[in-house]
Amino acid sequence: MREPTFERVFVKWKRNFVAELENGVIVRAYFTDGVVEEKVETETAEILKERLTDYFSAKPVDFSEFRVVYPTRFAERVLREVRKIPYGAVETYSSLAGRLSTSPRAVGVALRMNLVPVIVPCHRVVAKGGLGGFSSGVEVKKLLLEMESKVSQETL
DNA sequence: GTTTAGCTGCACT
């Protein structure tokens, strides 16, 4: 058995962002005000750092090449669908629910379980009559959406 | 126009 590798990517932003990898698979990501030490060894982690740096410098980035963990079978179904939402676009809980033949409430439950925000763009899912929730705080959700909509405006 | 009751599907105990 190969030795398990653990790596960590750190990107500075309004709220700093951390992504952690095991064996080249992203297992966790979170926002923090603190600073954590980076540990980048593989090419996968290097590319991820590049993409994240671009993303937080307000560039449109696609994260679909990266492997991530899904907490449950159901969450995987929902989150895979969420990953298809393109940069700058938003979709509502209910339209996702319709496509997956489930309820908007259940979609919310699945999104709450997402371990890797930004890389799985759960912030692009909003409520029909408002913003909806966000596990790392709705303020961050608002910032991400504002940045993305601004960037996709400029890219016209 | 705003608030509220009831429904929902799934995970966790």
Next chain:
DNA sequence: AGTGCAGCTAAAC
């Protein structure tokens, strides 16, 4: 089997 949600809708104030 029962509880609690990152929502929605229609019915009531």
